[in-house]
Amino acid sequence: MSGKKGFTYEYARPALTVDCVVFGFGGGELEVLLIERGLDPYVGWWALPGGFVRVGEDLGEAAGRELSEEAGIDAGYLEQLGAFGAPGRDPREHVVSVAYWALVRPGDYRLAAATDAVAARWHGVGELPRLAFDHGAIVGVAVERLRARVRHQPVGFNLLPEKFTLTELQTLYEAILGEGLDKRNFRKRVLALDLLTALPEERREGAHRPAQLFRFDPDKYARLERRGFHFEL
Amino acid sequence: MSGKKGFTYEYARPALTVDCVVFGFGGGELEVLLIERGLDPYVGWWALPGGFVRVGEDLGEAAGRELSEEAGIDAGYLEQLGAFGAPGRDPREHVVSVAYWALVRPGDYRLAAATDAVAARWHGVGELPRLAFDHGAIVGVAVERLRARVRHQPVGFNLLPEKFTLTELQTLYEAILGEGLDKRNFRKRVLALDLLTALPEERREGAHRPAQLFRFDPDKYARLERRGFHFEL
DNA sequence: TCAAAAGTGTTCTTGATACACCCATGC
DNA sequence: GCATGGGTGTATCAAGAACACTTTTGA
Numbered sequence A, B: 001m002s003g004k005k006g007f008t009y010e011y012a013r014p015a016l017t018v019d020c021v022v023f024g025f026g027g028g029e030l031e032v033l034l035i036e037r038g039l040d041p042y043v044g045w046w047a048l049p050g051g052f053v054r055v056g057e058d059l060g061e062a063a064g065r066e067l068s069e070e071a072g073i074d075a076g077y078l079e080q081l082g083a084f085g086a087p088g089r090d091p092r093e094h095v096v097s098v099a100y101w102a103l104v105r106p107g108d109y110r111l112a113a114a115t116d117a118v119a120a121r122w123h124g125v126g127e128l129p130r131l132a133f134d135h136g137a138i139v140g141v142a143v144e145r146l147r148a149r150v151r152h153q154p155v156g157f158n159l160l161p162e163k164f165t166l167t168e169l170q171t172l173y174e175a176i177l178g179e180g181l182d183k184r185n186f187r188k189r190v191l192a193l194d195l196l197t198a199l200p201e202e203r204r205e206g207a208h209r210p211a212q213l214f215r216f217d218p219d220k221y222a223r224l225e226r227r228g229f230h231f232e233l
Numbered sequence C: 001t002c003a004a005a006a007g008t009g010t011t012c013t014t015g016a017t018a019c020a021c022c023c024a025t026g027c
Numbered sequence D: 001g002c003a004t005g006g007g008t009g010t011a012t013c014a015a016g017a018a019c020a021c022t023t024t025t026g027a
Helices: A059-071 A135-152 A166-177 A183-193 A218-226 B059-071 B135-152 B166-177 B183-192 B218-226
Strands: A015-026 A029-037 A050-052 A077-084 A095-103 A117-124 A196-203 A211-216 B015-026 B029-037 B050-052 B077-084 B095-103 B117-124 B196-203 B211-216
Touching: A015 A059, A015 A077, A015 A117, A015 A135, A029 A059, A029 A166, A050 A059, A059 A077, A059 A095, A077 A135, A077 B077, A095 A135, A135 A166, A166 A183, A166 A211, A183 A196, B015 B059, B015 B077, B015 B117, B015 B135, B029 B059, B029 B166, B050 B059, B059 B077, B059 B095, B077 B135, B095 B135, B135 B166, B166 B183, B166 B211
Parallel strands: A015 A095, B015 B095
Antiparallel strands: A015 A029, A015 A050, A029 A117, A077 A095, A196 A211, B015 B029, B015 B050, B029 B117, B077 B095, B196 B211
């Protein structure tokens, strides 16, 4: 280890990694991005994208870097989840991982497995395979956090395309919360927030009556928030 | 660093510490435990108790250990706050700190400065001195977290003696939330939760009418929680 | 004309808030 | 007997929950 300089810590230190729970919304179901490991511990297992933190690198930046390196993703929303550091969680040595969770829009990602990953793929949160390390537990915490957050802050829009219908928004909320919601009450509440701007166009003519498109207005939210506004769905 | 063994990470790694925001309730005001630093960076400054994480040591245990080593405290409640890892936060080198927040009962602590601390003392959250490192920001996040948590989970009792009066409980909540509460509504709601058991004794005769003492019943809470009970103050 | 999703209001119930006086005790 | 904190109930209001039918389009 480094020589003593009076202030330098001279003992062995745990390794430090970041791992990301990336959520996507694929037509009716909440999904998590997993990579198939191509390296030593847990080869062939599915795991969260992540990797070692470099000296001098900010944690959030490290998470973003790993995300783009391992899966070619640029997350629209990224928030820290917490640190996971149980001694046995990595069979090699003591590795402490700072976990993040992220939300990405369906169009904004172009999955590209790289670095030490063999493949990158979306998995429905309901049908996750057995994960490497303690990643299964981390995903569990992330889902909980997402559920709590989506009720009190307008983060859900990061999972939808820029323009979306109210039905799509409701379907998203139902997928995240895991429960059905009343259509009329949902629309009433969402519109009462006055954070969506209706776009005088239409879409989704696919088979039936076209639906009104809306866009979320982040500036308006920022202004309201400053005045002590309390988002709540 | 260590020689390559095929799987061992061979690059320099950031140092890893834990820091604790310990809350106490001292007669009407919410307090935070600070230690006066006796070592190199920020000598003489007030800072959060904390220290380096040992290899093979769990993060929560490290936090508890530092707490007892530096201040002789055994926390009744300890929860992780998050990781703070901005590259410049420690002038020596890149140090990532996993912060915890803790609640202790007034009687359960016997402050004893030790290790690299000169002194340990309680400070009202309203009148904190300038803190070392980014500890001021960490305390800010901890206070926010405590405020949010105390509304939705019965953690506040960890700041009161085993037996307490409803007025004491209300004073505590007012101190944490920073706002006055209606006495009748507060008592109504608290008692409606059915989590307190009245003790047929009395106390606080100091000057006036004695008040009923209560004890929080954690078992009852655990049972209710299992049935999807939703604590809310 | 039928199938499928979009869109729309009202009633009822429940929980939150506001509010003022009497009680028990020590000094 | 007076000062101090302990203790109690009701009326009003607002927000959330339940609930069913009409509209528009493509096939």
